[in-house]
Amino acid sequence: MSVTPPNRIQLRRAVASSFLGSVIEYYDFLLYATAAAVVFNKVFFSNLSPLTATVASFGTFATGYLARPLGGVIFGHFGDRLGRKRMLVLSMTLMGVASFLIGLLPTYAQIGALAPIALVILRMLQGVAVGGEWGGAVLMSAEHATSRRGLWASFTNAGAPFGMVLSTAALGGTAAILGEEAFLSWGWRVPFLISVVLLAIGLFVRLRVEETPVFKAAAADADRDSRAPLLDVLRHHPKTLLLGVGVGLSAFVAQGTLTTYLVAYGVRAGFSRPDVLNGLTLSSALAVVSIVGWSALSDRVGRRPVVMTGALLMAVFAFVLFPMVDTGSVVVLTIALVLGQAVFHPLMYGPLAALYTEVFATKSRYTGASLGYQLAGLGAGLAPLLFAQVDASTGGGGTMMISVIVAACCLLTVICLLALGETSRRDLVEAAPAEKSSA
Numbered sequence: 148m149s150v151t152p153p154n155r156i157q158l159r160r161a162v163a164s165s166f167l168g169s170v171i172e173y174y175d176f177l178l179y180a181t182a183a184a185v186v187f188n189k190v191f192f193s194n195l196s197p198l199t200a201t202v203a204s205f206g207t208f209a210t211g212y213l214a215r216p217l218g219g220v221i222f223g224h225f226g227d228r229l230g231r232k233r234m235l236v237l238s239m240t241l242m243g244v245a246s247f248l249i250g251l252l253p254t255y256a257q258i259g260a261l262a263p264i265a266l267v268i269l270r271m272l273q274g275v276a277v278g279g280e281w282g283g284a285v286l287m288s289a290e291h292a293t294s295r296r297g298l299w300a301s302f303t304n305a306g307a308p309f310g311m312v313l314s315t316a317a318l319g320g321t322a323a324i325l326g327e328e329a330f331l332s333w334g335w336r337v338p339f340l341i342s343v344v345l346l347a348i349g350l351f352v353r354l355r356v357e358e359t360p361v362f363k364a365a366a367a368d369a370d371r372d373s374r375a376p377l378l379d380v381l382r383h384h385p386k387t388l389l390l391g392v393g394v395g396l397s398a399f400v401a402q403g404t405l406t407t408y409l410v411a412y413g414v415r416a417g418f419s420r421p422d423v424l425n426g427l428t429l430s431s432a433l434a435v436v437s438i439v440g441w442s443a444l445s446d447r448v449g450r451r452p453v454v455m456t457g458a459l460l461m462a463v464f465a466f467v468l469f470p471m472v473d474t475g476s477v478v479v480l481t482i483a484l485v486l487g488q489a490v491f492h493p494l495m496y497g498p499l500a501a502l503y504t505e506v507f508a509t510k511s512r513y514t515g516a517s518l519g520y521q522l523a524g525l526g527a528g529l530a531p532l533l534f535a536q537v538d539a540s541t542g543g544g545g546t547m548m549i550s551v552i553v554a555a556c557c558l559l560t561v562i563c564l565l566a567l568g569e570t571s572r573r574d575l576v577e578a579a580p581a582e583k584s585s586a
Contacts (some may be wrong), residue, residue: 157357161291162302164356165284168239169306170313171349172280175246175342176211176273177307178314180407181427183208185318185420186335190254191263201411202539205532207267208407211274212528218278219517220377226283226513227376230358231290234513235283239353242276243346245269250339282503282517289504290359290575297450297571300500301442308434308488311406314338315431319424361509361575376514380507387506388519393563394454394502395523397556398495401461403530404468404553405487406431411535413472418480426481433489438497445498449569454502455561457494462557464491469546495560505570512575526556 187207188200195203218238226234249269255262284303292299317338325334380388406427413423445453464487471483499520507515533552537545 158288158291158299160352160356161287161359162299164235164353165288166302166306166309167352168235168280168284168349169303170310171239171342171345172242172277173307173310174313174317174345175242175310175339176277177311177406178246178318178338179211179249179270179273180208181311181315181318181410181424182335183407185410185414185424186331187266189331190335191266192255199539202532202535203263205407205411205535207263207270209528209532210267211270211277212525214271214274215278215521215524215528216518218275218280219282219521220278220514221275222279223282223514223517224376226279226286226517227511230362231283231286231513232353232356232358234279235287236350236353238276238279238283239346239349242273242280243342243349245272245276246339246342247346250336250342278517278521281520282513285500285504285516286362286513287356287359289501290361290509295443295446296504296575297446297498297501298439298443300504301439301497304442304497304500305435305438308431308438311431312428312435315424315428317341319421319428323421364509376511377518379511380515380518384507384511384515387567388515388522390563390567391503391506391515391519392522393559394567395499395520395560396526397458397461397553397560398492398499399524399526400530400553400556401465401487401492401495403527404465404534404549405484405492407527408531408534408549409468409472409484411531412469412538413480416472417475418477422477422480426477426484427488429481430484430488433485434493437489437493440497441493442497442501445501445571449571450498450502450505451564451567451569453498454495455564457491457496458557458560458564461487461491461495462554465550465553465557466547469550473546502570504575505573506567509575 183204188195188197188204191207192200192203222234222238246269249266252265252269253262281303284306285300288303289296289300318335321334321337322330410423410427414420441453441457468483468487471479474480503516503520504512506519530552534545534549537548541548
């Protein structure tokens with residue numbers, strides 16, 4: 148198949164659209180994460196004890212991650228059949244509407260059990276939306292690029308911590324301005340309601356981006372067979388899919404630990420909420436630069452060395468993280484967050500955007516990349532819930548077990564990287580190696 152010559156203007160638009168779309172999607176998605184740690188246990192689970200309410204709140208948080216693979220399959224199927232752009236517009240709209248409605252939800256004190264039920268439903272819609280967003284956004288950048296694929300694709304991943312910056316700043320700033328009582332009464336709703344404004348901006352930018360030349364070339368190929376992209380992935384690339392999940396799992400477990408569980412743990416350990424959120428905001432802002440920088444390096448030295456270095460460093464850091472928090476020092480807490488989220492985690496996370504696009508063929512790439520990434524992403528949703536339960540069952544003394552789990556996931560990533568091999572030199576126009584061998 149032939150590919151239309153690259154259009155630099157469209158590449159820049161695609162990268163900008165992917166970054167902004169990712170910022171908006173993750174602002175909404177991770178806003179829920181922060182709110183689950185510091186607000187929802189008091190607003191939607193006020194009938195439970197504090198520790199049990201935290202576990203329940205993290206449970207609703209986890210449903211969003213459980214729904215992400217479903218979103219990856221649904222949007223991936225139609226993205227591989229109809230095009231990347233259409234699905235990205237739909238996923239952004241779904242996320243914006245669901246987040247806006249969360250801002251309008253009555254509390255448990257107002258309507259009882261219906262409140263957390265509605266919260267779970269809207270959280271699941273958020274999960275479906277973000278599950279469809281990531282794969283399409285990455286492909287829009289990667290398939291428009293003809294070189295430095297790791298760099299351009301990484302802007303989608305960089306949008307996640309920037310979305311975290313906005314969400315924590317919005318939630319923390321609202322709390323600081325209004326005070327604790329007004330914040331818990333109605334102020335927490337404001338950051339969710341702002342979603343509708345971000346949605347309008349995002350759609351304006353996204354609608355100006357053309358479909359990718361790689362997909363256009365594949366769509367014009369009369370010999371292509373992509374009626375069932377999911378079956379193609381499961382039938383011809385099961386090993387690749389499983390290895391991809393293993394490669395990404397540790398990055399997401401670390402993400403859930405640093406951005407969600409550690410927030411609740413830090414507050415329980417005696418830190419004020421603003422101190423924890425300030426540290427999280429700083430580390431998230433620095434992570435934006437780190438993700439792009441490490442991903443650019445992966446274009447030069449390969450995806451595998453960069454991701455593997457991050458996994459090994461995070462495995463060691465897992466045993467240092469909680470002792471640093473337990474010192475009670477705000478400075479040490481901030482250093483721990485910066486090291487974890489802005490140095491070690493970006494090494495593992497940044498190159499994943501390009502890596503996932505490089506292991507699947509065009510006709511099933513949206514589905515394969517989305518499904519692999521979102522299955523790995525379950526780690527970020529389930530880890531805080533699991534860790535909260537471990538903490539509760541040990542009376543608050545289970546941090547060593549948590550560190551062991553994080554380190555074990557990192558070692559799994561190293562093993563899967565060795566089995567998967569280097570991907571950075573693969574041509575996106577050609578069929579994936581696994582597909583060639585299975586023909």
